[in-house]
Amino acid sequence: MAKQVGNEYYESYPNEEGHFGPYGGRFVGETLMEAIYALETAYNRYKNDADFQAEMDKDLADFVGRPSPLYLAENWTQKMGGAQIYLKREDLNHTGAHKVNNTIGQALLAKRMGKTRIIAETGAGQHGVATATVAARLGMECVVYMGAADVKRQAQNVYRMKLLGAEVIPVESGSRTLKDALNEALRDWVTNVDDTFYIIGTVAGPHPYPAMVRDFQTIIGREARSQILQATGKLPDALVACIGGGSNAIGLFHPFIADESVDMYGVEGAGHGIETGQHSAPLCAGAPGVLHGNRTYLMQDENGQIIETHSISAGLDYPGVGPEHAWLKDIGRAKYVAVTDDEALQAFHDLTRMEGIIPALESSHALAYASKLAPTMSSDQILLVNLSGRGDKDMHTVAALAGLNFEE
Amino acid sequence: MSRISQCFENLKADGQTALIPYVTAGDPEPWVTVPVMHALVEAGADILELGIPFSDPMSDGPVIQKACERALKYEVSLIHVFDMVKKFREKDTDTPVVLMGYANPIEAMGYKMFAQLAQQAGVDGVLTVDLPPEESDEFLSLMDEHGIDTIFLVAPTTSKERMAKIAQYAKGFIYYISIKGVTGSAALDVSSVEAKLADLRSCTDLPVGVGFGIRDGQSAAAVANVADAVVVGSTLVRCIEEHADRPEELPAAVAGLLAEMRHAINARDMAK
Ligand SMILES: Cc1ncc(COP(=O)(O)O)c(C=O)c1O
Numbered sequence: 001m002a003k004q005v006g007n008e009y010y011e012s013y014p015n016e017e018g019h020f021g022p023y024g025g026r027f028v029g030e031t032l033m034e035a036i037y038a039l040e041t042a043y044n045r046y047k048n049d050a051d052f053q054a055e056m057d058k059d060l061a062d063f064v065g066r067p068s069p070l071y072l073a074e075n076w077t078q079k080m081g082g083a084q085i086y087l088k089r090e091d092l093n094h095t096g097a098h099k100v101n102n103t104i105g106q107a108l109l110a111k112r113m114g115k116t117r118i119i120a121e122t123g124a125g126q127h128g129v130a131t132a133t134v135a136a137r138l139g140m141e142c143v144v145y146m147g148a149a150d151v152k153r154q155a156q157n158v159y160r161m162k163l164l165g166a167e168v169i170p171v172e173s174g175s176r177t178l179k180d181a182l183n184e185a186l187r188d189w190v191t192n193v194d195d196t197f198y199i200i201g202t203v204a205g206p207h208p209y210p211a212m213v214r215d216f217q218t219i220i221g222r223e224a225r226s227q228i229l230q231a232t233g234k235l236p237d238a239l240v241a242c243i244g245g246g247s248n249a250i251g252l253f254h255p256f257i258a259d260e261s262v263d264m265y266g267v268e269g270a271g272h273g274i275e276t277g278q279h280s281a282p283l284c285a286g287a288p289g290v291l292h293g294n295r296t297y298l299m300q301d302e303n304g305q306i307i308e309t310h311s312i313s314a315g316l317d318y319p320g321v322g323p324e325h326a327w328l329k330d331i332g333r334a335k336y337v338a339v340t341d342d343e344a345l346q347a348f349h350d351l352t353r354m355e356g357i358i359p360a361l362e363s364s365h366a367l368a369y370a371s372k373l374a375p376t377m378s379s380d381q382i383l384l385v386n387l388s389g390r391g392d393k394d395m396h397t398v399a400a401l402a403g404l405n406f407e408e
Numbered sequence: 409m410s411r412i413s414q415c416f417e418n419l420k421a422d423g424q425t426a427l428i429p430y431v432t433a434g435d436p437e438p439w440v441t442v443p444v445m446h447a448l449v450e451a452g453a454d455i456l457e458l459g460i461p462f463s464d465p466m467s468d469g470p471v472i473q474k475a476c477e478r479a480l481k482y483e484v485s486l487i488h489v490f491d492m493v494k495k496f497r498e499k500d501t502d503t504p505v506v507l508m509g510y511a512n513p514i515e516a517m518g519y520k521m522f523a524q525l526a527q528q529a530g531v532d533g534v535l536t537v538d539l540p541p542e543e544s545d546e547f548l549s550l551m552d553e554h555g556i557d558t559i560f561l562v563a564p565t566t567s568k569e570r571m572a573k574i575a576q577y578a579k580g581f582i583y584y585i586s587i588k589g590v591t592g593s594a595a596l597d598v599s600s601v602e603a604k605l606a607d608l609r610s611c612t613d614l615p616v617g618v619g620f621g622i623r624d625g626q627s628a629a630a631v632a633n634v635a636d637a638v639v640v641g642s643t644l645v646r647c648i649e650e651h652a653d654r655p656e657e658l659p660a661a662v663a664g665l666l667a668e669m670r671h672a673i674n675a676r677d678m679a680k
Binding site for chain 2: 027029031034
């Protein structure tokens, strides 16, 4: 049974300093401090502004295709022999994932702040594509930083970004994955802070990003809540979402936090297995620290150096996690678990064959945990899984594992 | 009075500008750092800034990033950095040493342990790039208890109101970053620095050091015209990189570079 958290949660977190309990905050170099305050001021001004909201709602409906459906996966439910499994179909959004919910919001904010240049970091390339997409539409210059290792494994998305007119800069430092792309984007921002808006792709970074990105993503949970009530007349018994930085998960969880009957499971990447050390599961196996502007759980060694992560899925391959998840873990409101590469891959194939839906490898982690949870629940219970994105971008990775190579 | 404040008092009495070199601890090999520190003092350094290696130095350009990577190959940790300072103090009890780095290695050790060990080792100041005044309450009081000056950055983007706030927290000196950008990225523009420093000085009586973009004697002397201290980092670290496979030559090489800046600054100080 999940711990009870009342409605006061919504007013309390984050507080004025951007803190979720001991987590979150504003841990950036002095050059960026005025910029994050300016962003906070602008965001606070527009988040309740009717024109801004109307423009965003229109874009989410006509450009993104919202609301995204809530789909009862009947075949999969039957196979699991337990809870009824509903999928929130973020994979059907324009550009193929939940990431666009956030880039629409931040880009409209950038425009109102008079910024002319947009930068972003990306792991799987989904956030990069979603950013390049909105930048193309608004006619803004766009630069996307991507770890060189990810450029290789997500080659299709790299090409999509280039078609959309973005410049993709491979980052060769460190582990050459998402965290290094974030470092490089922060370096760019420090250098070009006057005209540049940094669209962070997840609920990480300094305040106000974790709160702002969450607010843009809660459209997922708000829709899902009314959809499930309409379809079944009751709330779900459990929510399941994968956790990279945690934006799709918090987007689903947040509107349900005060619903005490709803359990929440965030699923991290266990990679080759938590015990091997080759994973990307800071909430399950990390310790609190400070990175990329906030205090949160991190994968680090005893000296506070950030250690390399591994996940089959580029979008989960990150050593940190949004500070609100750190807090939800500590207060016991959400549970955090991890599934391995192999388990995620199995779920990827199962959903594809049973439901005719090819999920992203990130989302496959949520599906894999759902397939463990569902059989432990009864058939009148409801399990709601966030299908955060589609698997088109992962064809290369999955084919390579099957011994195929498209380039030959 | 702290060793840092004493140092600035003495220089002021002599009409001199402080010269503060930065090197990353353990770069390119741990054993070289202490000899390099002594060589820098001999070449005219007044205060030493020693970088704590970090895996993700977000505010640094490629030059210092690579320095961190070289040091981390030897797993240089805070404990090693303290050992280096302790060893340095065996022969030099006058020159202030400031540690510069990122919050996470200090968080991992714990603020209290950090403060105790830093004091025992003979550290005089600490500058934590990603720990702004907003997040520093606990850190500040512990550093204060252990007699360690907390040095803060002021940037070209910092407003005057914010300068005043930072000045309340700062001890020892204030470090003005001359350019918007990461370390080692561009050359500085002295006239824009001068305007900002006027604002800063109206908020504080602390000495002001200026860094980022100082590459040679000429730029060092230009900065000395407006600042109480000249901070040199990437230029020295680049020299260390060039000598990475001949570390035994390093103390002399960095000393040569620093001496050129010392001469240029002294010539300027004499002319004033
Ligand atoms: C489809 C999909 N799901 C999930 C994620 C993980 O990000 P987050 O945890 O912020 O939702 C990504 C990131 O690239 C993604 O592309």
